[in-house]
Amino acid sequence: MSKKIKVLIAKPGLDGHDRGAKVVSRALRDAGMEVIYTGIRQTPEQIVATAIQEDVDSIGLSCLSGAHNKLFPKVVSLLKEKGADDVLVFGGGIIPDEDIAGLKQAGIAAIFLPGASTEETIEFIRKNVKTA
Amino acid sequence: MEDLVSGLLAGKVRSLAKAITIVENDLPGKREILQRVYPRTGNAYLLGITGPPGAGKSTLTDKVIAHLRGRGKTVGVIAVDPSSPFSGGAILGDRIRMQQHALDDGVFIRSMATRSHLGGLAKNTVDVIHLFDAAGKDVIIIETVGVGQDEVDIVRIAQTTVVVMVPGLGDSVQISKAGVMEIADIFAVNKADRDGAEKLVNELRAMLEMVKSEIKPEIFRTVATDGVGIEELVAGIFAHGRRVEESGLVAKKRCLQAENELKAYIYDMIMERITSLGGYDEIVRQVAAKKLTPMTGVEKLFAGLGIAQEE
Numbered sequence: 246m247s248k249k250i251k252v253l254i255a256k257p258g259l260d261g262h263d264r265g266a267k268v269v270s271r272a273l274r275d276a277g278m279e280v281i282y283t284g285i286r287q288t289p290e291q292i293v294a295t296a297i298q299e300d301v302d303s304i305g306l307s308c309l310s311g312a313h314n315k316l317f318p319k320v321v322s323l324l325k326e327k328g329a330d331d332v333l334v335f336g337g338g339i340i341p342d343e344d345i346a347g348l349k350q351a352g353i354a355a356i357f358l359p360g361a362s363t364e365e366t367i368e369f370i371r372k373n374v375k376t377a
Numbered sequence: 378m379e380d381l382v383s384g385l386l387a388g389k390v391r392s393l394a395k396a397i398t399i400v401e402n403d404l405p406g407k408r409e410i411l412q413r414v415y416p417r418t419g420n421a422y423l424l425g426i427t428g429p430p431g432a433g434k435s436t437l438t439d440k441v442i443a444h445l446r447g448r449g450k451t452v453g454v455i456a457v458d459p460s461s462p463f464s465g466g467a468i469l470g471d472r473i474r475m476q477q478h479a480l481d482d483g484v485f486i487r488s489m490a491t492r493s494h495l496g497g498l499a500k501n502t503v504d505v506i507h508l509f510d511a512a513g514k515d516v517i518i519i520e521t522v523g524v525g526q527d528e529v530d531i532v533r534i535a536q537t538t539v540v541v542m543v544p545g546l547g548d549s550v551q552i553s554k555a556g557v558m559e560i561a562d563i564f565a566v567n568k569a570d571r572d573g574a575e576k577l578v579n580e581l582r583a584m585l586e587m588v589k590s591e592i593k594p595e596i597f598r599t600v601a602t603d604g605v606g607i608e609e610l611v612a613g614i615f616a617h618g619r620r621v622e623e624s625g626l627v628a629k630k631r632c633l634q635a636e637n638e639l640k641a642y643i644y645d646m647i648m649e650r651i652t653s654l655g656g657y658d659e660i661v662r663q664v665a666a667k668k669l670t671p672m673t674g675v676e677k678l679f680a681g682l683g684i685a686q687e688e
């Protein structure tokens with residue numbers, strides 16, 4: 246029996262728009278994954294604590310507030326600090342092209358822009374999670 | 378595995394989280410973990426919170442956690458939600474209501490999907506409870522969906538089961554059809570800020586009049602969103618706990634639970650040995666083709682193990 250892929254979908258930052266996060270959550274569920282959804286306005290500290298307790302394989306961060314350059318890398322560095330840097334982190338939301346390289350350098354494995362299909366995200370997770 | 382278990386017993390968050398994953402998914406190492414953890418279990422207070430979707434179970438759990446933390450107790454939460462029957466996936470959203478505790482070291486919350494296991498609990502929930510217990514959580518709250526007779530697994534395990542009900546869900550139907558009278562140790566009539574709460578309480582009272590059990594369930598009114606009635610509810614829970622402890626009911630439950638776990642291991646062990654011998658599938662086929670009765674099939678399988686059947 247193979248272990249189910251478990252993903253935390255989290256919304257850091259102060260914007261209250263969670264439609265995108267919910268669409269992704271449902272798509273991942275429909276692809277057979279178990280999705281933890283924690284709602285809007287989560288701090289990086291809360292997100293990482295949740296990811297560790299839930300022992301997720303991947304974290305998807307959605308941010309529309311424009312604070313992604315601060316919040317996404319913070320999540321990655323906190324994971325490292327807690328020895329949980331095997332968790333695959335990806336991001337989505339309204340993110341300018343010129344920010345993407347910097348985010349990838351900071352350890353965000355992929356960025357999905359608003360036009361991206363949910364299939365791409367599913368594919369990406371399946372290919373890249375380290376399931377035991 | 379050694380490190381994982383010692384970490385868990387020392388209360389380390391990541392060790393507990395990793396151990397739960399192994400146990401939940403039947404991964405290698407499960408047996409060894411449980412073997413070492415069992416002797417350290419039996420200290421936690423197990424509290425079941427169940428009820429229909431949207432009744433406010435998670436919100437109530439959040440407030441109960443806060444109250445227990447105020448009393449200095451450490452808390453483990455297992456939040457069970459159903460898996461999608463179509464994809465096998467799940468969205469587990471109970472934590473949304475509990476995120477105020479995300480950074481509290483004294484609170485560990487874990488979501489579990491039922492994975493089409495019947496009984497309202499996720500498969501292996503009991504084993505996960507053992508891990509929380511050994512990790513030193515004083516109270517373990519198990520949130521499950523459902524109030525039907527099919528979903529009473531929680532009752533077999535928990536010291537106290539709270540059934541959460543809300544006004545306006547077709548009240549008398551809610552009560553009588555679901556068989557909640559057999560499940561509930563305590564009723565929380567939540568969303569008491571809404572019309573119909575009084576009516577629901579009265580209907581519950583009337584139903585309880587007809588119940589013959591020696592310990593009658595108490596009814597509490599709560600407004601989980603505002604924390605109203607939580608202190609009384611928690612006091613009621615522990616009062617119930619003391620009563621069932623004194624009456625010997627807890628000891629009886631523990632015995633039944635031990636027997637259930639033993640039976641499950643007996644089944645697993647025998648099945649493992651039988652299937653490893655080979656010839657099992659052939660016997661299944663012969664029983665299906667009506668060439669063998671199931672009883673004779675078992676005799677043949679047991680003979681293969683060197684276990685003779687007494688006549």
Ligand SMILES: Nc1nc2c(ncn2[C@@H]2O[C@H](COP(=O)(O)OP(=O)(O)O)[C@@H](O)[C@H]2O)c(=O)[nH]1
Pocket residue numbers: 428429430431432433434435436437471474567568569570571599600601602603
């Ligand atoms: N009016 C009112 N709404 C409540 C109360 N308790 C919970 N809710 C709301 O009911 C909805 C479902 O709550 P939730 O705790 O997720 O329910 P669960 O599915 O039983 O876990 C949420 O929108 C809550 O804010 C209450 O006492 N009064």
Ligand SMILES: [Mg+2]
Pocket residue numbers: 434435436470471520
């Ligand atoms: Mg819930």
